[in-house]
Amino acid sequence: MKAWFTAKDLAGIGGLSKHPSNVTRLAKREKWEYRQKEGVKGGGFEYAMSSLPEKVQSALKKKVIASLLPKTQPTKNNDLEHLTQNQRAIADARMTIVAYVQQLEQLQPRYKAIKYFCNQAKNNGLPEHVQSLIKVANARNKNGKSERTLSERTLNQWVLDYEKCKTPAERLQRLAPLQRREKELNELVWLPHFLAVYRNTNGVNIAEAYTQYISQAAEHYADQPYMLEILPSLSAVRRGLKKLNPYMRAIGRKTGAELRALNTYVKRDWSVLRANDVWVGDGHSMKMKVAHPDHGRPFIPELTLVMDTASRFIVGWSVSLAENCLAVADAIRYGVEKHGIPAIYYSDNGGGEKNWMLDADITGILPRLGINHQTGIPGNPQARGIIERVNQTLALRIARQFATYHGTGADRETVRKTSTAVISLDKALRDGRTELTDKQQWAKGKLPTWQQFIDAVQIGVDWYNNEHIHREIGMTPARKRQQLLNDDDIIRVTPIEARDMFRPQVLRVAQRGWVSLFNNDYFSQRLLDVDGEKVVVAFDIHDANSVIIRKQDGTYLCEAIWNGNKRAAFAETFVDKARKERHQRRMKLKQEQVDEIRAEANPVITIEHQPSTDLLHGLNQVMKQKNEERVAILPSELEYQRRKAMGE
Structure with missing residues (x-):
């Protein structure tokens, strides 16, 4: 916003005269601060904004702010497609009243009919159904408690509007009251800047984001006071965010499946x-x-x-x-x-x-x-x-x-009570206790x-x-x-096919009649025919005593028997192996938690580093200055000092 204005710029602003010459005379009389206008032949003056009257300054700021707002075409709030149910009810009430007045016009002039109608309405002299329509037609209060009646001027305008229209649709549109138009999203110039702060995956709430937004705006517009004046309030921000659909509000705050759950989707048929x-x-x-x-x-x-x-x-x-x-x-x-x-x-x-x-x-x-x-x-x-x-x-x-259900709808206190009681009972039984507490007795049968x-x-x-x-x-x-x-x-499988097909298979290399699988060794003489080649090993997840060997093209080769396993006393099934690996993973996780707890109890003691000189080297230098014996650092130096002391 510029700081200097000519008399022509100020004409008609904030109550000033519309003629620049009158503005110039006022400026001289009130001694406004001025300067010679630059780049204009023949002179001319510009007046400092800070010296102008407060009313004029305020009007100038509003004018500048209005110029910064986006230019939008005003919408017709009483278009038929935009009429609300309330607007339609009000228009119908007004048209009914006009029709009643037109009946009175058959007996007397219009102005007398309107005057008679208004007097009767004031004294509750109209038919009950017409009298009740007045409160609706006024469109003033929603609770119906107002005692306000019609004025002659208002009723006359309704009659004129009614007669100017040729179709029922035009009458409905003209007699419907104007609805207060809410601002469109493109008019909220502050919204993109606020969303830049609000769209945070940490879940910052509106109040926190607003505080941060205002802080950033105050810093950015520090030299533009008129921009600070148009910053929205917290309530305006809340109203503005409600104009965004849930998916638009969640962008930048949620990701993945949680965000996609708010968006449209393709329904599979x-x-x-x-x-x-x-x-x-x-x-x-x-x-x-x-x-x-x-x-x-x-x-x-x-x-x-x-x-x-x-x-x-x-x-x-x-x-x-x-x-x-x-x-x-x-x-x-x-x-x-x-x-x-x-x-x-x-x-x-x-x-x-x-x-x-x-x-x-x-x-x-x-x-x-x-x-x-x-x-x-x-x-x-x-x-x-x-x-x-x-x-x-x-x-x-x-x-x-x-009773151990802990999902949606379950009472939190009951879930907590049941969980602790079941754990307490389990621990008591493992410890071999014969006497149980009331809590443990209550937990019996719950799990x-x-x-x-x-x-x-x-x-x-x-x-x-x-x-x-x-x-x-x-x-x-x-x-x-x-x-x-x-x-x-329907393609069905026989029991024999099912037993063979549902054996998981892996590729292994046959070595001198043996194949290794999950720390188990399996032997068959037929494996010598495919020595050094990869074969398909089919195994039963519950029985590790034998495996079926096939070539890679699916040709049956043999059944290898577990034997001579030096790693385990008994054959280990795949289920046992999976259970052992799961146990190891859980133990590793628990060990990490134990190490972390121990680290918290025994914090690391940091020794300040001496960057300039090694401590022992410094001590040797001191000893040398005092002509004293050098401090032994290495084993060789210690041996040297021993021999010297013994005279060797």
Whole structure:
């Protein structure tokens, strides 16, 4: 904003005369600060803004601020498509009153009819239905408590407006009151600057972001006071943010799946598919605790479900200690053995779904069955919405049956009480206590066993398939699958094929009749025929006494027997190996926590470094000046001093 203005610039501003000559005379009379105008032939004066009257300065600032705001075309707030329900009701009331006045005009002139109507309205002399319309037509108060009636001038204007229109639509538009127009987003010039502060992944709230925004603006506009005057208030900022939709507000504050959950999405049409075209699977941590099948302590189990997308029928399920390849493979095995082989298996990109056991070109379970494995984008569960929804519907239904449920809707105090009581009871039983406290007695039976959990899952899956009416398909999944089922299209496997196909496979090198697998050695004389070559080793995850050996082209070679294992006294199954690795990972994590606690209890003592001189070197220099014996630093020096003392 410039600091000097000519008389022409000031004419008509803040109550000044519209003629520049009168402004010049006023300036001389009030002795405004002035200077010679530069770059203009023949002279001319400019007046300093600081010397102008306060009223004029204020008007100049408002003029400059208005010039900085974006130029927007005013919207017609009474356009038919923009009329609110309240505006329409007011317009209808006004048109009804005008029609009543037109009836009175048949007996007397218009001005007398209007005067008569207003007097009757003031004295409540009009018919009840017309009298009640006056409060609506006034459009003054929303509660209907105002005693205000119509004036003759207002009613006359309504009659004139009514007669100027030719169609009902025009009358509705003209008699509807103007609605106060809210500012559009493009008029909020401060919004982009505020969003630059507000869009923070740390979750800063509006008040904190506003404080930071004002601080930055005060520093940036320190030499522009008129810009500081138009900064929005905190309330204005809150109103402005409400104009943004939830997705726009979340940009920069949320990422990944949480942000995509607010955006629009493409809804997959699964109805065009047939049975066993596409299966979708996913693992879900249960919102409950059960007794661990090995040591009996409370832990949170994992439920893996595999669903036929066309019918929403759960074809396979598995429970495990954690989401891993074994649980997924077991759920697929269950589904294939009972319901045939699908064309496509769709899953997320997690460790349990995308791994060598499922997808390896030669050794993977899915390629051997001819199943095309498709994976979703990491961190994008919306792409598998139907299986995610089942986890919410079925998994929560199963978990709510038990006292150890701690998910949505559970009372926090009861969850805390149950959890501490179950842990206390478990510890007492492990310590061999015979007398239990009241709290421990109360916890008895609260923690379900592993078998109780499995039975509950089976009952829940049967209920979902056979009794649950699915909202999108309008019937039970079992009935829908029956409609879509065509036995000619179902590819089934025999029990012998299933046993062989669902053995996980790995590639190993045969060495002089032996192959090594998971610290176990397996021997067969036939392995000498493929000595030094890679062979396919198929193993049973529960039985490590033997493995099936095939060539890479799938030709059966032999069955190798565990024997001569020098690393373990007994053959170690794959399940045992996985359990041991899980144990080692958990122990490593706990050891890191212990090391951190010990480090906090024993802080590191920092010794100040002497940058200029080594301490021992400095001590030797002092001794040398005093003609005293040199301090021995090395073993050789110590030996020298010993010999010197003995006269050797």
